[in-house]
Amino acid sequence: MSSVTNSNAPIIADFSVRLPASSDGAGSESFELRLDESLPASGVTVVFGASGCGKTTFLRALAGLQHIESGYLQVKGETWHDEKSSLPAHRRPIGYVFQEASLFEHLTAAGNLAFARKRAVVPVTEHDMREVIALLGLGDLLRQRPQQLSGGERQRVAIARALLIKPELLLMDEPLAALDQNRKQEILPYLDRIRAELKIPMIYVTHALDEVTRLADHLMILSQGRVRACGPISDVLSRIDVPGLLGEEAGAIVEGRVAERDKEWHLIRVDFEGGKLWLRDGGEAMGQEVRVRTLARDISLSLEVDQASSILNRLPAEVAAIAEDADPAMALVQLVVGEARLVARISRRSVAQLELSPGRPVWAQIKSVAVLH
Amino acid sequence: MGFSAADWAAISLSLQLAAVTTLILLMTGTPLAWWLARTRSRLKGAVAAIVALPLVLPPTVLGFYLLVAMGPNGPIGGLTQSFGLGTLPFTFSGLVVGSVCYSMPFVVQPLQNAFASIGERPLEMAATLRAGPWDRFLHVVLPLARPGFLSASVLGFAHTLGEFGVVLMIGGNIPGQTRVVSVQIYDHVEALDYGQAHWLAGGMVLFSFLVLLLLYSIPARRGDAGLRFSA
Numbered sequence: 001m002s003s004v005t006n007s008n009a010p011i012i013a014d015f016s017v018r019l020p021a022s023s024d025g026a027g028s029e030s031f032e033l034r035l036d037e038s039l040p041a042s043g044v045t046v047v048f049g050a051s052g053c054g055k056t057t058f059l060r061a062l063a064g065l066q067h068i069e070s071g072y073l074q075v076k077g078e079t080w081h082d083e084k085s086s087l088p089a090h091r092r093p094i095g096y097v098f099q100e101a102s103l104f105e106h107l108t109a110a111g112n113l114a115f116a117r118k119r120a121v122v123p124v125t126e127h128d129m130r131e132v133i134a135l136l137g138l139g140d141l142l143r144q145r146p147q148q149l150s151g152g153e154r155q156r157v158a159i160a161r162a163l164l165i166k167p168e169l170l171l172m173d174e175p176l177a178a179l180d181q182n183r184k185q186e187i188l189p190y191l192d193r194i195r196a197e198l199k200i201p202m203i204y205v206t207h208a209l210d211e212v213t214r215l216a217d218h219l220m221i222l223s224q225g226r227v228r229a230c231g232p233i234s235d236v237l238s239r240i241d242v243p244g245l246l247g248e249e250a251g252a253i254v255e256g257r258v259a260e261r262d263k264e265w266h267l268i269r270v271d272f273e274g275g276k277l278w279l280r281d282g283g284e285a286m287g288q289e290v291r292v293r294t295l296a297r298d299i300s301l302s303l304e305v306d307q308a309s310s311i312l313n314r315l316p317a318e319v320a321a322i323a324e325d326a327d328p329a330m331a332l333v334q335l336v337v338g339e340a341r342l343v344a345r346i347s348r349r350s351v352a353q354l355e356l357s358p359g360r361p362v363w364a365q366i367k368s369v370a371v372l373h
Numbered sequence: 374m375g376f377s378a379a380d381w382a383a384i385s386l387s388l389q390l391a392a393v394t395t396l397i398l399l400m401t402g403t404p405l406a407w408w409l410a411r412t413r414s415r416l417k418g419a420v421a422a423i424v425a426l427p428l429v430l431p432p433t434v435l436g437f438y439l440l441v442a443m444g445p446n447g448p449i450g451g452l453t454q455s456f457g458l459g460t461l462p463f464t465f466s467g468l469v470v471g472s473v474c475y476s477m478p479f480v481v482q483p484l485q486n487a488f489a490s491i492g493e494r495p496l497e498m499a500a501t502l503r504a505g506p507w508d509r510f511l512h513v514v515l516p517l518a519r520p521g522f523l524s525a526s527v528l529g530f531a532h533t534l535g536e537f538g539v540v541l542m543i544g545g546n547i548p549g550q551t552r553v554v555s556v557q558i559y560d561h562v563e564a565l566d567y568g569q570a571h572w573l574a575g576g577m578v579l580f581s582f583l584v585l586l587l588l589y590s591i592p593a594r595r596g597d598a599g600l601r602f603s604a
Contacts, residue, residue: 089500096501
């Protein structure tokens with residue numbers, strides 16, 4: 001085992017995992033996950049895919065909970081698995097949050113945290129302990145037993161416990177999937193704070209892209225055990241060369257800053273490199289940096305500016321590329337707006353009628369825009 | 374009336390036998406139950422069947438084979454003799470060996486059920502929290518399986534107290550050495566001394582009832598194995 005930890009070195013995952021047919025009862029066929037990717041060991045990497053695509057298997061292989069059949073895994077310059085040896089799960093400096101909040105039922109919330117603290121990668125000081133407890137708002141829950149906590153509270157304890165290991169890599173397996181919408185909203189701000197304050201690299205597995213798009217720096221899309229796309233999130237979301245990659249979820253994100261508030265009409269203006277967008281005022285602060293998502297199906301194109309329309313946002317754009325969608329009636333059009341890229345999903349007949357081709361200037365009419373919360 | 378001196382000697386011997394047997398069974402039964410609960414080996418079925426044999430065999434059959442095995446020409450007898458320990462039949466140690474075999478399923482099965490009901494998740498969780506195999510066993514499995522250990526101890530103890538056939542086959546009826554309560558009751562009945570027999574038999578009924586009452590009154594919790602017998 002190499003023991004040189006290099007915080008800039010990426011996660012190099014070049015391995016395959018085979019699950020026998022009956023392992024989870026999900027399918028009668030055996031399943032194989034095979035990938036050869038390099039992921040940054042910084043920021044938040046979201047692993048997205050439908051259920052059964054292998055995303056949890058990927059995470060379990062990183063954690064050492066799933067046997068890797070062949071290949072190697074290197075994290076920050078340290079080899080965790082190769083042909084000769086494999087670092088057991090309990091020696092990997094990771095924090096892992098399971099889909100359902102798996103707390104030790106025989107311990108209180110505080111006991112669960114202490115379990116991690118005793119075994120942390122580096123000593124956890126009183127100050128660290130208080131910081132994590134405050135970060136996840138656990139002050140009043142510490143003496144409770146897991147059975148007395150709500151789903152959201154249990155998940156917060158589980159996240160705090162994973163943080164107290166002082167991990168070099170935080171692995172999250174759909175930590176919000178078992179929670180209802182309100183509970184999700186309860187947890188998300190904590191994830192935001194972990195990202196902003198603790199700066200622990202995080203790999204976050206989900207089947208609900210919107211859930212964490214605002215947190216993500218990097219996106220890896222899995223389908224049937226293979227990587228379909230992987231890269232910085234804005235690049236992957238504006239890709240059109242992989243038909244059906246995101247289906248109805250297709251749509252780019254734009255990063256901008258709140259520049260104006262229209263009190264009369266309850267709107268805010270977000271400026272980005274390439275234009276301005278008006279959207280509903282969700283109480284964002286002036287100057288706040290926001291991520292805005294535009295779904296491809298909500299963007300239509302016209303050759304002339306149409307002022308007599310209910311559409312609030314019209315942006316001058318240029319066609320960058322056109323690709324066929326998985327649906328034979330539809331096409332995906334990649335647009336360049338200043339520095340930003342958008343994707344529109346329009347019918348193939350419209351592409352022909354408007355004689356769209358790369359380089360052609362168009363007006364992008366955006367029916368709805370949402371700030372990612 | 375009441376217990377005679379001989380009755381008290383038998384009670385004391387029975388309690389000693391049950392305590393020593395339970396202790397040995399907890400030490401040997403725990404790794405065996407852990408293996409049975411987790412293994413995917415093909416031997417699992419055979420081992421589970423052997424452990425469960427005393428549930429269905431007449432105690433005389435078990436006692437007969439143990440008597441032969443522990444006798445001067447048997448494999449166990451040969452071993453004990455080569456260590457200069459003599460042979461085990463008609464000794465307290467012989468009774469302990471017999472009781473361990475006889476009560477094995479009553480300790481192993483509750484433990485096996487308790488271990489199986491913990492499932493994989495708490496162990497995986499502990500592994501991601503940097504707990505090694507021993508750490509996981511001591512600090513996760515043992516506390517979660519506590520109801521199983523309680524069931525196993527109570528059943529192992531109570532079942533050993535109630536043993537008769539095996540004792541008679543390999544221990545005989547030596548006062549203060551192998552004459553346990555059940556044998557003492559048999560002697561009283563043989564001698565038509567029903568009064569004395571009532572005291573001991575009634576005491577056994579009361580004790581067994583209280584023990585089982587304790588066992589069944591504990592609220593069912595996750596990891597509780599209770600009295601389910603399954604391989």
